[in-house]
Amino acid sequence: MAEKLLLEAEEEKKIRTLLNASCDNMLMGIKSLKIVKKTMDTDGSWMKDAASASPKVYFLIGSRNNTVWEFANLRAFMEDSTKLAGRKLILTVSWQGTGQVIYKGFLFFHNQGTSSEIIKYNLQKRTVEDRMLLPGGAGRALAYQHSSTYIDLAVDEHGLWAIHSGPDSHSHLVLTKIEPDTLGVEHSWDTPCRSQDAEASFLLCGVLYVVYNTGGQDLHRITCVYDPLGTINENDLPNLFFPKRPRSHSMIHYNPRDKQLYAWNEGNQIIYKLQTKRKLPVE
Known part of the structure; x- marks a missing residue:
């Protein structure tokens, strides 16, 4: 019993060390x-580099493709109707799903035709920088019921993450922290959040927020929140819902630099502004 408690204490210390960025915000609306x-x-999917001050916007069409459009800034992206204003980047490998992220100048994505291979792609050299296999049955089932994504990558104030379903159908989501320089797995958590009825998720300050679509009046709601540190009590959270959209979101990703959500819904590229407050400190 004492040995078990010691292991649990060491595990908790490891997690707190891993998630030690100065970020204490929680989503309120x-x-x-x-x-x-x-x-x-x-x-x-569409995005900016989550770790750079660069104004460049990246545009990836479809759930299976190898072409990235790069725009100088948001205005160029908004005004372009022919893609001629964008720089066309043809990758040497293709992605699947809509869970791509750009972080520190690299594009991270799920390699098409593989169950769990993550590619780290150098956009400047147009070469594969590195690759890894996610453990734990990743990629065997869709991450979200209302999605074409098997492995969803995310970035927040703590760095790079992967979200995927467990090996069984209608199972719970698995959250994995990835070291972006080495593509090593830093830690994984089995979350209580179901894949069933889910359409997307994102991380903010180390907390996973899962968006569900049940077909009711409030189509898109966050009804499962998972905090590895246990500092957020779901009973203290307000009703977290999105403005009504006609279909499920293809992707929802948080950008920790501008504190906004970038989303794709029914062919619309959307920015959601957020309301946050400080969460309780870790004791």
């Missing part, structure tokens, strides 16, 4: 939305 661009594509 989605304040508003701005439709930045409208396209005809149901699935896709």
